[in-house]
Amino acid sequence: MAAQEQYEELARQLSAVAAVRRDLGRLLPPDCSPASAIVLAMVQKHGELRMSRLAELMAIDMSVTSRHVTYATEHGWLERHPDPADRRSRLLSLSPDGEELLREVSARYTQALAGCLQDWSDDDLGTLIGLLARLRTSFGDCRARPHQHLAHAAGAAVAG
Amino acid sequence: MAAQEQYEELARQLSAVAAVRRDLGRLLPPDCSPASAIVLAMVQKHGELRMSRLAELMAIDMSVTSRHVTYATEHGWLERHPDPADRRSRLLSLSPDGEELLREVSARYTQALAGCLQDWSDDDLGTLIGLLARLRTSFGDCRARPHQHLAHAAGAAVAG
DNA sequence: TATTGTTATACTCTATAACTATA
DNA sequence: TATAGTTATAGAGTATAACAATA
Secondary structure (H helix, E strand, O other), X not given: OOOHHHHHHHHHHHHHHHHHHHHHHOOOOOXXXXXXXXXXXXXXXXXXXXXXXXXXXXXXOHHHHHHHHHHHHHOOOEEEEEOOOOXXXXXXXXXXXXXXXXXXXXXXXXXXXXXXXXXXXXXXXXXXXXXXXXXXXXXXXXXXXXXXXXXXXXHHHHXX | XXXXXXXXXXXXHHHHHHHHHHHHHOOOOOOOOHHHHHHHHHHHXXXXXXXXXXXXXXXXXXHHHHHHHHHHHHOOOEEEEEOOOOOOOEEEEEOHHHHHHHHHHHHHHHHHHHHHOOOOXXXXXXXXXXXXXXXXXXXHHHHHOOOOHHHHHHHHHHHO
């Protein structure tokens, strides 16, 4: 159990790291939106995916996912195949152009991050990545559990 | 110096924690936008501020800062005073309503985070906060230094 | 009847550029 | 001439709701 001051500082830091995200986005090729880069990276990491699963992995609504996937498909980076097991569903996979784009993105990220994070050890970076993943899990579990701390806090704080 | 795989994972995690930020934003009162909450928290933490300093702290353009501050001022949470030392400048401070709003926001954040982060120790949370702050510093220093890794990576990766 | 995915609409956040006022 | 701040405009990302097709 942590102190209230820490919670407020966490909220501030989460807002602030958005600037880092925007900086990384500026490294991308002109027609590759940050959203496209994430979609492609997810498909590469997890293999053939359904829309709903991709939306879950990105923690955004499926309607938004659909737009991002349409964009990436129209640019020839992603392919949508019918799912033989369920004709409502579509399976996503990387095209050769998509794989090529990901190699380019990875090269840019690596060059930039190797420069900015010169004084970071593997351990420190690994710790940060691990804690970020854990934070997401804690929030995801919270949404899924019946207690629903996130949803209830709004009303309860007003009442109290 | 860390491995390329870690850099890619960091980029993915930074994208993913945006979902946590959105979740926190949903806790806010209806007319308090996430941006307002951040602006008020910054003024509370750092005391009386100039626009340019606030923009720097939030790592966003001053034009955006100006809009957020106007919104918060129109809602009576923030006050803009003339700066006696420089009449181009304006000094920002919290109003009593702004302080009240921040207390409410803090209560909601604390309740929600105490629920979601039950199994986090003070140490783990402190480590995460510290590493996030360090990450921002590393990126900020990188932008400020003459090497400009972030800006150059785009062109260099293409050429190489 | 429920679920998968798409589309239409509206809202928030951000950056660039043009502008005003002051240093 | 340079700097502090504002405003107009455009673009990206997201959520909600209504819809089509299939389970």
